[in-house]
């Protein structure tokens with residue numbers, strides 16, 4: 001059983017993970033329009049990761065004999081149009097998600113749910129990786145500037161990213 005306040009916080013985070021999936025799907029479409037298949041691949045992996053993050057919580061809520069309540073997923077708001085601007089938004093978004101995972105941990109702490117805290121540790125570590133991964137691409141994009149050849153080299157590099165289904169919890 002989950003405390004009702006914690007159950008609501010988990011449901012809110014499931015919605016945010018699904019929004020992340022939708023946001024990255026929107027970004028994938030922009031890179032497809034730019035003819036940058038490596039970036040498309042990078043976002044495709046990101047989309048799958050976000051779905052896995054949402055499903056990890058979805059399954060956990062059920063495992064705790066609590067209820068999943070799905071809400072509407074907001075329209076993704078993509079602010080920029082260049083690779084650099086889009087990755088600035090991705091980093092900003094991941095920092096926001098980190099803050100939400102921390103807020104979820106705060107609720108688990110408040111209701112003294114040690115099992116949930118232990119489960120959420122995985123997400124805390126995952127957010128460190130997410131921010132590092134995005135920050136790496138962003139740093140490279142800043143170095144590249146207007147150099148189109150260098151952008152195509154980065155695109156080739158991003159084409160090698162693969163999705164590995166995470167073992168959550």
Ligand code: OFO
Pocket residue numbers: 017020049050053093094097127130
């Ligand atoms: Fe689910 O980590 Fe990104 O948003």
